[in-house]
Amino acid sequence: MQASAYQFWHPMLHPNEMKVREPIRIVRGDGCHVFDDGGNRLVDGVAGLWNVNVGHNRPELKRAIAAQLDELEYFQIFDGLSHPRAEELSNLLIDMLAPEDMRRVFYSSGGSDAVETALRLARQYWKVAGQPERTKFISLKQGYHGTHFGGASVNGNMVFRRSYEPLLPGCYHIETPWTYRNPFTEDPEELAHICATLLEREILFQGPDTVAAFIAEPVQGAGGVIVPPASYWPLVRAVCDKYGVLLIADEVVTGFGRTGAAFGSRLWGVKPDIMCLAKGITSGYFPLGATAFNQRIVDAFDGNDDFSGAIFHGYTYSGHPVACATALANLKIVRDENLAANAARMGDYLLQKLLPFAECYAAVGEVRGKGLMLALDLVTDKRSREPIDPANGYAARVAEIARLHGALVRPVGTKIILSPPLVFNQQHVDALVAALDAGFAGA
Ligand code: PMP
Numbered sequence: 001m002q003a004s005a006y007q008f009w010h011p012m013l014h015p016n017e018m019k020v021r022e023p024i025r026i027v028r029g030d031g032c033h034v035f036d037d038g039g040n041r042l043v044d045g046v047a048g049l050w051n052v053n054v055g056h057n058r059p060e061l062k063r064a065i066a067a068q069l070d071e072l073e074y075f076q077i078f079d080g081l082s083h084p085r086a087e088e089l090s091n092l093l094i095d096m097l098a099p100e101d102m103r104r105v106f107y108s109s110g111g112s113d114a115v116e117t118a119l120r121l122a123r124q125y126w127k128v129a130g131q132p133e134r135t136k137f138i139s140l141k142q143g144y145h146g147t148h149f150g151g152a153s154v155n156g157n158m159v160f161r162r163s164y165e166p167l168l169p170g171c172y173h174i175e176t177p178w179t180y181r182n183p184f185t186e187d188p189e190e191l192a193h194i195c196a197t198l199l200e201r202e203i204l205f206q207g208p209d210t211v212a213a214f215i216a217e218p219v220q221g222a223g224g225v226i227v228p229p230a231s232y233w234p235l236v237r238a239v240c241d242k243y244g245v246l247l248i249a250d251e252v253v254t255g256f257g258r259t260g261a262a263f264g265s266r267l268w269g270v271k272p273d274i275m276c277l278a279k280g281i282t283s284g285y286f287p288l289g290a291t292a293f294n295q296r297i298v299d300a301f302d303g304n305d306d307f308s309g310a311i312f313h314g315y316t317y318s319g320h321p322v323a324c325a326t327a328l329a330n331l332k333i334v335r336d337e338n339l340a341a342n343a344a345r346m347g348d349y350l351l352q353k354l355l356p357f358a359e360c361y362a363a364v365g366e367v368r369g370k371g372l373m374l375a376l377d378l379v380t381d382k383r384s385r386e387p388i389d390p391a392n393g394y395a396a397r398v399a400e401i402a403r404l405h406g407a408l409v410r411p412v413g414t415k416i417i418l419s420p421p422l423v424f425n426q427q428h429v430d431a432l433v434a435a436l437d438a439g440f441a442g443a
Helices: 015-019 059-071 084-096 111-128 149-154 158-164 188-206 232-243 295-302 321-336 339-354 394-404 426-442
Strands: 026-030 033-036 041-044 102-108 136-140 171-174 211-216 246-250 274-277 289-294 364-370 373-381 410-412 415-418
Touching: 041 426, 059 321, 084 102, 084 289, 084 321, 102 111, 102 295, 111 149, 111 211, 111 246, 111 274, 111 289, 111 295, 136 149, 136 188, 149 158, 149 171, 171 188, 188 211, 188 232, 211 232, 232 246, 289 295, 321 339, 339 364, 339 373, 339 426, 394 410, 394 415, 394 426
Parallel strands: 136 171, 136 211, 211 246, 246 274
Antiparallel strands: 026 033, 033 041, 102 289, 274 289, 364 373, 373 415, 410 415
16 A cells, blocks of 8 residues: 555544545535545535535635735734724624624634633633632533533543543533433433433532533534434523523534524524534634623623633634634625525425435434434444444445445444535435435445
8 A cells, every 4th residue: 555645644533544545635616516636526415524504615705815814814812902803703793693692702713612612711600700619511422512621521422532531520421312312212302301300410419509511512413413302402491590500502513504593502492601603603714613602601700800800711813814704704695695594495305305215224223404414323223223333334335435426425433424515405415315325225
């Protein structure tokens, strides 16, 4: 085997894998398609990595980036420094998040940063609010919150934690309300009640005066697109309120229309205290993260006059002018083209076309999704719902054949995940489904 022609390690992969296979080189993108270095045109079934929501190669975004580079490529916003794009974007975000009563944003460079900011400022909130012992975090067993030590500590999946332990102390994990796989019940509403009660029991077990926050994704993404029952988030909000625990919604994937609602929290009619945003905020044209805070958090900081209320947190690239300009142009498209509504429509269409896969193919245990985030759950036996062995490469083979038939999909362990651009149309869906069909037929 030839030595590889490059010297970087791939995220989320054992380096040895690249000794036995070639990378899939994506060299160009346009709309809902990307092109590999062999000139093959592929439907982008993953929108880059859940993020290229407005599609590739949008002139509006390229123009905004170029214009900002001409005006001011970079300056910091530490201390009292500012620039127009950071200010304009904060106003737009607070406007977009008005139904959730968000009041302030804190900028960073991506999703992991947005989560880290949420966790750190949640702890600081409690110190400023006079309850310094509230430091613990509770999260869900299938949750994914990025790769910083804080996010990895609240992550649910062992593979993201194990190699990096010991992690942050004071993080506890409870059952996900996952109708397809749980030890309790098949009834969604009963499951929502049980899982919300588990949160309450964990808070009581820890001592409410020691719990800072509960963090979760409104629809779990990397864990396998797990859509909670409709009553789960309202019940969780009520439990958090009962014990004063902050509710952090990690909207890194669900924000800006992916689920078919403008934000995942809005799907469930819930107002979190803190929201983590990234990915779709710029559609991936430039890295940016943002964490939004409600009045309760703002009041605590506003009411504090000593040193402890100073925010000793921030990134060189907090509020990067090019990132903010990109987000402004991107969110204009998201709003003008009502991409959330398109995600709802195309998501339904895609789901309807994929549901028969669970009848046709022995390995497809369940097809599920919300808006344009969907997953096919792969099993060895439909009745027992025993997952396939992730080591046997089946999901990767399906993805490989689908790619040879013109579409990129994402094999993740025992699932195939789909998260196409929110500008997807019926032809794109049809092409994606045909390629995936070929993948399952041939794998
Ligand atoms: N939170 C969630 C819900 C995510 O899905 C991700 C990334 N997929 C992150 C946080 C981390 O974001 P990033 O990779 O941009 O650091």
